[in-house]
Amino acid sequence: MAEASPTVARRILAKALRERREAARITGGKAAGHAGMHAGTLSRVESASTRIQPGTAQLLMRFYGASDEECEAAFQLAHLARRKGWWRSYKSVPKWFEPYLGLEADAVFLRGYQDQLLPELFQTEEYAHLVAQASIPALSEVEVRERVEICLKRQERLTGLNPLRLDVVMSESALRLEVGGATTMKPQLSSLLERCDLPNVTCRIFPYSAGAFPHQSGSFTSLSFEEESQLGFSFGEVVYQGHEAGASYLEDEDTTTRFRAIFENLRDRALSEDGSRALIERVLTEYS
Numbered sequence: 001m002a003e004a005s006p007t008v009a010r011r012i013l014a015k016a017l018r019e020r021r022e023a024a025r026i027t028g029g030k031a032a033g034h035a036g037m038h039a040g041t042l043s044r045v046e047s048a049s050t051r052i053q054p055g056t057a058q059l060l061m062r063f064y065g066a067s068d069e070e071c072e073a074a075f076q077l078a079h080l081a082r083r084k085g086w087w088r089s090y091k092s093v094p095k096w097f098e099p100y101l102g103l104e105a106d107a108v109f110l111r112g113y114q115d116q117l118l119p120e121l122f123q124t125e126e127y128a129h130l131v132a133q134a135s136i137p138a139l140s141e142v143e144v145r146e147r148v149e150i151c152l153k154r155q156e157r158l159t160g161l162n163p164l165r166l167d168v169v170m171s172e173s174a175l176r177l178e179v180g181g182a183t184t185m186k187p188q189l190s191s192l193l194e195r196c197d198l199p200n201v202t203c204r205i206f207p208y209s210a211g212a213f214p215h216q217s218g219s220f221t222s223l224s225f226e227e228e229s230q231l232g233f234s235f236g237e238v239v240y241q242g243h244e245a246g247a248s249y250l251e252d253e254d255t256t257t258r259f260r261a262i263f264e265n266l267r268d269r270a271l272s273e274d275g276s277r278a279l280i281e282r283v284l285t286e287y288s
Helices: 006-023 028-035 039-046 054-063 068-081 098-106 125-133 141-158 172-176 182-196 253-269 273-285
Strands: 109-114 165-171 201-206 220-224 237-243 246-250
Touching: 006 039, 006 054, 006 068, 006 098, 028 039, 028 054, 054 068, 098 141, 098 220, 098 237, 098 246, 109 253, 125 141, 125 182, 165 172, 165 253, 172 201, 172 273, 182 201, 182 273, 201 253, 201 273, 220 253, 237 253, 246 253
Parallel strands: 109 165, 165 201
Antiparallel strands: 109 220, 220 237, 237 246
């Protein structure tokens, strides 16, 4: 857990504090009073909306009857949660996207569906540049450059130590959407084929012929994490959905289970890996 991103450390600690308090049958108001904070502040801590001082986290865990080991782990998690992630050095990152970058940094497995653009983890520098330039409201050149740098840095997780496992379904529309013409699409599709050949990556295309989608709300990503944390709490899945006004982070078990079923339906109806590769190659030849 020593290498946890600030985002994941904060969310694990929030869950631990909330579940330990509830198990001890202590009200939020009583716990907040013991810690010398407002009840609303504790509520935000328990929802991972704000950080907590390490000493205060340790004090609360001790108040809840936690073991010395758990109290020390809470202290360490609160300390980790107060660090700045690498993405904080980029001023162009929207506040609503920062949690996703932290979650992705610690995830071990991503499942995702892309319905309009190729996944950012597969985008070439030129493709990502043109996508960023098309943003509304318009970004400055500095912001566009930062967005591209962030995109490329995130891709390091696919090939580094302990690479991220990725299972992605893309709509045929995302594959065929022409971004920048042949000069951009030819290297992009060639790079896509290389990415899909990585041993930790599975790519499938949901073709036009597959019929209606089981999900009408666009792209989504499901992030999974290591089974256990220092505190012994499992940190299961988080479903991320970006939208015009920001993003949603969905964590309750019923919702994540529903999205898992949606993804499995999409994957089962998509082309096989070989069939998907053949379609990518066919679209690539159209730019020759």
